[in-house]
Amino acid sequence: TLVDGAIIKGIVKNLTDYGAFLDLGGIDGLLHITDMSWKRFNHPSEVVEIGQELEVRVLKFDKEKSRVSLGLKQLGEDPWKDIARRQPVGSRIFGRVTNITDYGCFVEIEEGIEGLVHVSEIDWTNKNINPAKVVQPGDEVEVAILDIEEDKRRISLGMKQCKPNPWDAFASSHEKGDIVSGKIKSITDFGIFIGLDGGIDGLVHLSDISWMEADDVAIRKYKKGDTVEAMLLVVDSERERISLGIKQLEQDPFGSYVATHPKGSIVKGIIKEVSDKAAVVELEDGVLGQVKAADVAKDRTNDVSEVLKVGDEVEAKFVGMDRRNKMLTLSIKAKEFDEMNKVLKDYKDASAGTTSFGDLLKEKMDK
Template structure:
């Protein structure tokens, strides 16, 4: 039964085929016809093959034959021969056995190898079925062979020269190149520059002035565009491209145009707790820091001076084109008044001020030159826990300067120091004008609770 016998397939029956073996009918089960499932049994009728008898019952005249047994034996012979001769770098012919999302399994003759999707083409493909189909005869290159695990990695694209070999010469850094948008992701656009060569335009390299959330705002798949080569990584097959580099960097232009000290006109675009953002040209925004809004007033929020959409003047303080930063000043539109104020509000100078703001630490007063000064709670001329206990906004206080710090733009004043050189009667009249206010128990409880929260 081990010796091959020639036979001719006569007809199809349930479960298989009838084979004529020397004038005697034999049964060929469907599972024994070939190594792989046969899609069309009828196509085999009339064909002659060699078979092996796998079952014989002379009494019932029952003969069962197999073609697959011979094919498996031949396959094993080929496999052993292949294992002896296969080497990395060889080019061999195989048959596509199976196709998956990640690649193709190729029968090399007794041994299967994996042709990964990334090794099928230098050009991006979405599925292996775009290039091959089951049953195709293809030539492949042996990329890696693990003798212990008998695993073979195959390559198809490696049969042709890599388009990346001279990519640095074809697409040098700084060159203006033409390409086709082939894919869009949230972080950028892939552009095909040549067959098998793609580059990435990162979303940050699409516009100098606009904030791009997604590349689809600027580009679409299939669009042909010009771009600039920013960097070439030949070894890792990566090319960085830029779209905005087709135009001059407006920040570099601005750096030449707006030197420190230049007066500019702009529109207030945004207000934050630390300053106001002002657009002085398309895409060029500068920050007026809260400390550069006024020479003499303590600014709690930029909204005290500006509103969104307002057109204002400012002075360029500093511009950093590399980091796209621009510092503007508003108070610098006027000369610094502090040198002159120092000649008027020197330590020991007497003046008066109107209370414009009160805190537990003291009161802020407006002096005659619209400059602000601070009177600590311990310098108000009488003992109080809080200024609100005896004073109110709008009250006029007689004052003497006890500190003047032009660098910090700070004037500290004292009522106590003012009355030291005055008659006792003058102080008594002042104290009478600011009696301790009657405080309800409920209000005291609120203040105590607030102080407790602040300390926590």
Template sequence: SKSTRRDSTMLPRFLVDLRPVRNLDGLIGKTHKFKVIKFNKKRGNIVLSRRVLLEKERAELKEQTMDKLKEGQIVEGIVKNLTEYGAFIDLGGIDGLLHITDMSWGRVTHPSEIFQVGDHVRVKVLKFNTETERVSLGLKQMMEDPWTHAQEKYPPGTVVRGKVVSLKDYGAFIEIEQGIEGLIHISEMSWTRRVKHPSKMLAIGDVVEAVVLDIDPRQNRISLGIKQLEPNPFASLKEKYPPGTVVKGVVRNIADFGIFVEIEEGIDGLVHVSDLSWTQRVKHPSELYQKGDEVEAVVLNIEFDGEKPKVSLGIKQMVPDPWDRIPYDYPVGKIVDCKVLKVLDFGAFVEIEKGVEGLIHVSEFSEERVEDPKQFVKPGQTLKAEIISVDSAERKIGLSFRGAVRAEEVADAQGFSAGAPTATLGDVMREKLAALTPKKSE
């Protein structure tokens, strides 16, 4: 009998190509050159490699490419790989990186928006380091920078149309053309609305019109505005609300220094704490008003700080200033009924009429020395007192308990009291002093 032997030939997956091949079905039936890298006669095994030949071929091609590669040169290549930061281009034995920022003058989120693996491209060599064999490529440099003529094309005042491509806390970016974006700052979106975030007015993908406010080609910046497409409602504000105009509004905010009243949508006026009341001592506006309260006020003045108006309002001006009549209604020497509001170490604050207050110093409590005013009078008591001073400039009224007592005693002595005997202010004072004076031991 005659024996026969069949030799087995093997091509390992990692030796098929320069890069790992996941699916070998595409190579079935195709003819390629291989190199025998291992041959075992005893076992009849043969190991082939296509990669060795490709590496040799690539090395020769690389040498040729590097000899002619220069910065500024336009070259052709094939997209070999895509990453988040760019695309690797096979230039012939050597790869170059086309960074994502050099793909387009416009906005590119991912290289796959422009390229696919295997695409043939023409690019420009930006940098070439022969020592590290690193090549930086550019595609957008094949075209003119759109910012070159932007200033002539988009002067301030130009109305442009573009797509919203990005939203930030501070505004929205609008693509006017490929490679040129403008910013609509949040403050330029509405004359009156309080826009907390651009997403309240715009969405990515929206096509909008805007006005060019400013352009700086050196910084590649264009400032845009939407509100400028509409008339400025503040322009006629002074004519609409001249000083003395009575307005109604809602208290929108309360601060230490006053309250903000919304007289129109987006237009607030400030009532300073000093303009809340002619007579009341207001430590904080919250003593009188709360958010949401509806109030009437008088327009005092309107000034402009830039585009935004400063509207000054007054509430106390809704009524006549009582101090115009107080010096006549309460002359020095007049005896009045007053209500004790607050008692302090130095005296007592009393109310003569609603909103009109005065001070009775502790020295005016009695002819005798009073050590503790709080033991002498209590808040809520109504007693008589004499007006002893009126200062219109300082808006202060001084009163005296003891002056009223003297006046009462004089009136009694002259026989002006009539009717059944009643407890006088002098009686009350004497009883208070008697209670405070220690009794002498007999």
């Protein structure tokens, strides 16, 4: 009767960490731990006990060495066979939690079939949740089939997929441009995270905090726990990202100024800073312009601070801009040059009359 494939009876006589030895009547056979059950277990004593009579299948009989390999689970059909047909990807099923680890929990969805719910698939908003705080061994839970690798006997399960997706819910109830409010949950090097409805977070990137202030200056005005309003800029529920903007609640002062003062305009402001190479002029609504040394006067200027002083009011021509740094390029020299050209044009126009060039120039300078 000891032939490969035969079904025989034996009595468990000894247990080890790697299996059980059975008395087959004059010869012992090894029932290895991996051939005891299709189910997950930790020790042979969870499946068999000493003195128990078992019906087993002969997996291999080495007559020369008198070694017999036995199998218990081989008496039944492999539960993994056709698992993908019975439990297709995307379906939902109730199962029992069998084991909990740091990286997730195992759930038995059929007799002998377990799948892993990775920690990232337990909760929509907490990616590093402690599984032991959510489930316990023996709990019945609903899971979704995410992936099946039948050849590797692996099934990926998800618990959060059986609950409403807060990102989808937020996207369906909000539109770009909506004003939202929430408490600041954290502040990082790249922006501010704000808690929103459904337990999700939105990010205000550094560049979306203030129109005019430097990023590092603007972010220092906020602290964790503050309640703030922001405009909804982007909702990407698939990537679970929400972009918010605080500065968008107000009109861009720089953009507004440029819209009402086109390039070539004569603008007026107060000198805010002066160095040997340039002067910074504060215009309306905090908009700044820069006058470089070469644009201060017709004559060469080696040190701007010798010509312009902090607090001086100046008029200059708007000749260019740095949109990225929100700085206008101004020229006092160009303004004076334009004025001189106008005087010359007026002189030519009036040359048929009696007005002299000196009179026109004096009239212009007196204005």
